[in-house]
Amino acid sequence: MFDGLCAFPLTPLSEDGVDQTALARLVGRITDAGVKSIGVLGSTGVYPYLSRDERREALQVAVGSAGDASVMSGIGAMRTREVIANAEDAQLAGASALLLTPVSYHRLTANEVFGLYRDVVSASSVPVFVYDSPGTTGFVFSDELLERIARLPRIGGIKIPPPPAGATASRLAELRGIFSPEHSIGLSGDWEAADALLAGYDVWHSVIAGIFPRHAMELADAALAGNAGTAREISRKFDPIWALFKSHGSLRVVAAIAEELGLTNPHSLPSPLKGLEDQTRSEIRDSLKLTGLDG
Amino acid sequence: MFDGLCAFPLTPLSEDGVDQTALARLVGRITDAGVKSIGVLGSTGVYPYLSRDERREALQVAVGSAGDASVMSGIGAMRTREVIANAEDAQLAGASALLLTPVSYHRLTANEVFGLYRDVVSASSVPVFVYDSPGTTGFVFSDELLERIARLPRIGGIKIPPPPAGATASRLAELRGIFSPEHSIGLSGDWEAADALLAGYDVWHSVIAGIFPRHAMELADAALAGNAGTAREISRKFDPIWALFKSHGSLRVVAAIAEELGLTNPHSLPSPLKGLEDQTRSEIRDSLKLTGLDG
Numbered sequence: 001m002f003d004g005l006c007a008f009p010l011t012p013l014s015e016d017g018v019d020q021t022a023l024a025r026l027v028g029r030i031t032d033a034g035v036k037s038i039g040v041l042g043s044t045g046v047y048p049y050l051s052r053d054e055r056r057e058a059l060q061v062a063v064g065s066a067g068d069a070s071v072m073s074g075i076g077a078m079r080t081r082e083v084i085a086n087a088e089d090a091q092l093a094g095a096s097a098l099l100l101t102p103v104s105y106h107r108l109t110a111n112e113v114f115g116l117y118r119d120v121v122s123a124s125s126v127p128v129f130v131y132d133s134p135g136t137t138g139f140v141f142s143d144e145l146l147e148r149i150a151r152l153p154r155i156g157g158i159k160i161p162p163p164p165a166g167a168t169a170s171r172l173a174e175l176r177g178i179f180s181p182e183h184s185i186g187l188s189g190d191w192e193a194a195d196a197l198l199a200g201y202d203v204w205h206s207v208i209a210g211i212f213p214r215h216a217m218e219l220a221d222a223a224l225a226g227n228a229g230t231a232r233e234i235s236r237k238f239d240p241i242w243a244l245f246k247s248h249g250s251l252r253v254v255a256a257i258a259e260e261l262g263l264t265n266p267h268s269l270p271s272p273l274k275g276l277e278d279q280t281r282s283e284i285r286d287s288l289k290l291t292g293l294d295g
Numbered sequence: 296m297f298d299g300l301c302a303f304p305l306t307p308l309s310e311d312g313v314d315q316t317a318l319a320r321l322v323g324r325i326t327d328a329g330v331k332s333i334g335v336l337g338s339t340g341v342y343p344y345l346s347r348d349e350r351r352e353a354l355q356v357a358v359g360s361a362g363d364a365s366v367m368s369g370i371g372a373m374r375t376r377e378v379i380a381n382a383e384d385a386q387l388a389g390a391s392a393l394l395l396t397p398v399s400y401h402r403l404t405a406n407e408v409f410g411l412y413r414d415v416v417s418a419s420s421v422p423v424f425v426y427d428s429p430g431t432t433g434f435v436f437s438d439e440l441l442e443r444i445a446r447l448p449r450i451g452g453i454k455i456p457p458p459p460a461g462a463t464a465s466r467l468a469e470l471r472g473i474f475s476p477e478h479s480i481g482l483s484g485d486w487e488a489a490d491a492l493l494a495g496y497d498v499w500h501s502v503i504a505g506i507f508p509r510h511a512m513e514l515a516d517a518a519l520a521g522n523a524g525t526a527r528e529i530s531r532k533f534d535p536i537w538a539l540f541k542s543h544g545s546l547r548v549v550a551a552i553a554e555e556l557g558l559t560n561p562h563s564l565p566s567p568l569k570g571l572e573d574q575t576r577s578e579i580r581d582s583l584k585l586t587g588l589d590g
Contacts, residue, residue, distance in 0.1 A: 048400040049374045079344045080566035105343040105398070105431050106546055108567060116567040136400050138433055251401055271375035272403060272411040 002072060002097060002129075002156070002184055003202055005220040007209035008039040010255055011046050011058045012264035018050070018057045022264040026210060027065035029263075033213035037203075038066055039099060041074035041090075043136060044207050044251050048076065048103060049270035055086060059093040072129065076101035080116055084123045091126055097156050098124060101131040102139045110145045117149045127156025129184070135161065143178055150179045159205045162189025169199040190216075190250070191242035194235040197223035207250040208238065211257050212293060240287035244280075252276050256284050261294075297367060297392060297424075297451070297479055298497055300515040302504035303334040305550060306341050306353045307559035313345075313352045317559040321505060322360035324558075328508035332498075333361055334394060336369035336385075338431060339502050339546050343371065343398060344565040350381060354388040367424065371396035375411055379418045386421055392451050393419060396426040397434045405440045412444045422451025424479070430456065438473055445474045454500045457484025464494040485511075485545070486537035489530040492518035502545040503533065506552050507588055535582035539575075547571050551579050556589075 007030045012022040030038055040062040041047035041055055050058065063071050073095035075086035087098055100120055102113045121128050130149060134140050149155060157179065163171040168187070175185045186203030187196040193204045197220060204223075209216030215234065223231035235242075244253045251269075256276045258264040269275060276284070288294035302325045307317040325333055335357040336342035336350055345353065358366050368390040370381035382393055395415055397408045416423050425444060429435050444450060452474065458466040463482070470480045481498030482491040488499045492515060504511035510529065518526035530537075539548045546564075551571045553559040564570060571579070583589035 043401070046401075078565075102567075103400070104567075106338070106341075106544060106568060107430075109569070111572075112567045112569050115569060119566070135402075249401060270373075271414070272397075272399075272407045273401060274404070274407050274410060277406075 002037045002070060002186070004037075004204065004224055005035055005209055005216055006037040006039050006072065006186070006203050006205050007035045007213055007216065008042040008044045008205060008207055009062070009210035010044055010258055010264065010268065011041065011050065012258065012268040013270055014265050018054050018061070019265060019268065020057065020061045022268070023058060023061045024065040025263060026258070027062050030209065030213045031065070031067045031069050033217050035069060035209060035213050035217055037070045037072060038062065039072045039074070039205060040095070042099060042205070043074075043133060044210060044254060045074060046251070046270055047074040049273075052082075052085060052089065056089050056093060059090055059095065063094040070096045072097040072099055074099045074101070074131070075120070076103045076131065078103055078105060080119050083116065083120055087120055087124050091124065095126065097127045097129060099129045099131045099159065101133050102137055104137060104139060108139055110142060113139065113141075114145060114148050117155070118152055121152050121154040124154055127154055129156045129186075130158040132158060132160045143174065146178050150183060155183065157184030157186060157202070159186045159188055159203070162187065162192040168192055168195050172196075172199055172201055190238070190245065191235070194219060194223050194231040198226070198228050198231060207245070207254055208241065211254050211263070215293070237291050240290050244284060244287060248276060248280060253284065256281055257288065260284060260288070297332045297365060297481070299332075299499065299519055300330050300504055300511055301332040301334050301367065301481070301498050301500050302330045302508055302511065303337040303339045303500060303502055304357070304505035305339055305553055305559065305563065306336065306345065307553065307563040308565055309560050313349050313356070314560060314563065315352065315356045317563070318353060318356045319360040320558060321553070322357050325504065325508045326360070326362045326364050328512050330364060330504060330508050330512055332365045332367065333357065334367045334369070334500060335390070337394060337500070338369075338428060339505060339549060340369060341546070341565055342369040344568075347377075347380060347384065351384050351388060354385055354390060358389040365391045367392040367394055369394045369396070369426070370415070371398040371426065373398055373400060375414050378411065378415055382415055382419050386419065390421065392421050393423045394426045394454065395423055396428050397432055399432060399434060403434055405437060408434065408436075409440060409443050412450070413447055416447050416449040419449055422449055424451045424481075425453040427453060427455045438469070441473045445478065450478065452479030452481060452497070454481045454483055454498070457482065457487040463487055463490050467491075467494055467496055485533070485540065486530070489514060489518050489526040493521070493523050493526060502540070502549055503536065506549050506558070510588070532586050535585050539579060539582060543571060543575060548579065551576055552583065555579060555583070
């Protein structure tokens with residue numbers, strides 16, 4: 001159900017809350033490109049900034065625009081009871097899977113994170129994916145903790161950040177040893193996607209596919225068919241974008257691209273997050289021209 | 296108004312929400328000990344885990360039990376609009392000052408943090424203190440950013456984490472150069488308190504004073520009177536507690552102490568945070584006996 005390319009769209013905001021028209025437009029582009037799974041309310045979907053009502057609204061719009069694509073929903077929150085409420089809302093809205101980041105203020109211990117996943121799978125009837133995002137949560141999963149979580153019922157798999165350079169394939173082998181064959185191992189970090197899919201990762205959790213789904217689909221199709229040359233060539237075309245992702249964070253860059261292309265309002269991020277400054281926006285325009293993505 | 300000792304109590308929880316009885320008890324102990332300022336909804340007050348209603352409830356109970364002590368309230372949240380709502384609630388409930396941490400999921404830029412403080416002081420009529428807490432937020436303030444924030448109206452001062460060993464006095468000198476004489480420079484990290492007050496910090500933002508206010512008052516009084524020997528001697532008595540703070544985090548340790556002394560329910564922290572495990576609780580009991588604080 002969640003194999004190959006999973007596109008993570010922005011949750012664009014307007015003055016009044018979720019910009020439903022813009023979100024439906026983004027999800028429509030994704031399904032039009034033939035992408036079969038969509039990750040709503042991921043990090044790019046700014047889930048921690050949204051109220052419970054806004055999350056529900058975003059999910060309803062996304063599921064309503066997703067056609068026959070499967071929707072996976074982020075449910076992370078500071079407190080277990082909020083996570084469980086988000087899980088219930090997401091299932092009611094039609095999400096087929098849940099994505100849980102161990103969000104924290106006081107850094108969580110391994111036992112606390114285990115307890116969180118145990119409590120959430122107990123309250124869920126769809127698969128729950130581990131969302132490993134140390135850059136935002138500050139929490140680092142040990143392999144021992146992953147082994148404990150992998151044995152819980154209804155764990156669907158894991159979404160990991162890009163491994164250190166050169167370790168994409170070896171990390172997959174380690175994760176295959178920790179998880180079972182029925183678990184899905186996915187990777188985020190778009191610049192590593194070609195290598196990751198060629199190495200055998202089950203899913204590419206993609207930010208760029210939220211904004212350029214057709215090109216991301218081409219990359220994924222080539223990699224999944226084992227056409228290494230083509231997949232890497234497509235990825236290389238995106239190099240100027242990957243460089244911007246690495247220096248400014250993928251969220252701010254895709255938000256600026258969406259704003260630039262008129263897909264969202266000019267101020268689509270939740271305060272205190274700001275859009276990128278003028279000079280970087282000008283670099284983004286140049287990158288879009290260079291990659292032929294400005295049309 | 297916020298000089299000397301400022302005590303930061305827990306916000307103890309029960310199954311149903313804020314444990315109002317326990318919170319009133321903790322605040323009562325603080326004022327009974329003669330402490331003149333109280334920091335409600337600080338990191339120890341688990342503010343990021345509480346709903347807006349729970350924060351309001353905790354503040355009302357704290358202000359209602361504070362007598363003539365001044366109350367400073369934490370207002371941090373992911374989104375600017377929530378921070379401003381919390382600021383309004385806190386002022387309505389009777390807080391005399393606000394304490395703002397740049398909480399984030401996507402790490403904030405310096406300009407975003409500046410924008411946050413600017414927006415919040417514009418919406419507040421009481422002083423707003425900068426709460427520098429890189430261990431929980433992941434955000435590191437540069438001196439250049441602090442200089443920009445210090446020039447905003449209604450900035451009351453700053454609460455910093457303990458500087459690197461040996462740098463408590465020199466960091467104060469640097470901060471005096473960044474802030475103005477009317478700004479209050481305060482330190483958290485109880486094990487550094489004696490040295491900090493002796494060095495001339497204006498405020499000791501104290502976790503231990505939330506649970507042992509009388510002893511903290513003695514330490515603060517000695518240090519503020521310049522009695523270095525006495526202040527350091529009192530601090531040394533707490534060494535076993537400081538060691539536990541450093542290894543388990545002060546929140547989990549004071550929660551366990553409060554539970555141990557029967558000041559709160561046995562499970563006073565918000566899930567997924569758990570109380571400490573049995574072995575550590577036994578170490579805590581030993582430390583309390585050793586320090587004579589078990590009675």
